[in-house]
Amino acid sequence: MAKRYSDLDWLREQGYRLTPQRLAILEVLKQADGHLSPTEIFNQVVQEIPGLTEATVYRTLNFLAEQGLVLVAHLGRGQLVYEFAEHDHHHLVCRNCGEMQEIDHRQLKQLYDNFLDDTGYQINTIHATFFGFCPECIANNRSGSK
Template identity: 30%
Template sequence: MVVRSIEKLKASNIRITPQRYAVLEYLIEAHSHPTADEIYRSLVERFPNISVATVYNNLRLFTKIGFVEEMTYGDGSSRFDFASTQHYHAICENCGKIEDIYYPGLDDVAEVTHNLTGFTVTRHRMEVYGICPECQEKLDVVKN
C-alpha cells in the first residue's frame, strides 16, 4: 500500500521527503483514525525536527489528492483516515473510538441518491454512533 501511494505521489511530481513518507506510512499502518497531534507525537522521537505544521501540511496535501479523508466532528477535532476504499464508520459516543465498516450493500448509495433526487453525488459518508464493547464492559462494571 505504501509503495503504491509513493508511486502515485512521484507520478504527480510530489517530492517524497522522509517526513512525508513517515506521515503517509503512519496513516496506512495505524488504522486508528488519528488526529494531527497524535501523528506528530508518534513521529517526533524519530524526527526531532518535525513540526506540527509539517504534519498538518502533509495531511492537507494527502486530503487534496484523495489519499486521506478528513473527518470533522462537533467537538472541533479532525481525524484522518487513509482512504484506500469506500467505507463507513462506527463511533463510540463514550470514548470516541472509531471502527471502519465495510458493507457492500451500501456501494450503490451514490447511484440510488442520484436516481431519487437528481443530485450528482461527489462524495458521501455515513457514521453510526453507539457504545463500543470496551465501554459497554466498563459501564456494566459500574452498574454492578
C-alpha cells in the same frame, strides 16, 4: 501489460514530491490501527524526524487527504481525525455512549448510484460519519426508568 503504478509513483508523476516527512506520516498512519489526531501523529513522527513542525503535519494531512491516501473523519467533538485509506468504510457513532461501529462501503454504494442518477454528481468520498443511538442506549431509554 503496463505496470500498475503505486499511489506513490503516481504522486511523483503529478509533480508532487515524496519527502521523508510525507512518507513518515503516511507510514505512521499505515501502522496505526485506528484514527489518529494530528497531535498524536506529530508526536510519533517527530521521533524519526526531529526537525518536524506541526505546520508540516497539518499541511501533509490535508495533502494526503486531498490525494485520497488518507481519510478524514469528524467524529463529533469538533476535532478531525485521520486514518490510512486502506478499505472504504464509514462510522456509526452513538450520540449517547460514544460507541462506534464501522460500516462497509458497499452499503453506501447504492446511495452513490442514486446521486449519480439524480444529479449527475459522482461521489468519491468514501468516509462519512453518521450519528445516532446504538441499540443499547435505545433500550435503556425506552425502559423509562426515572
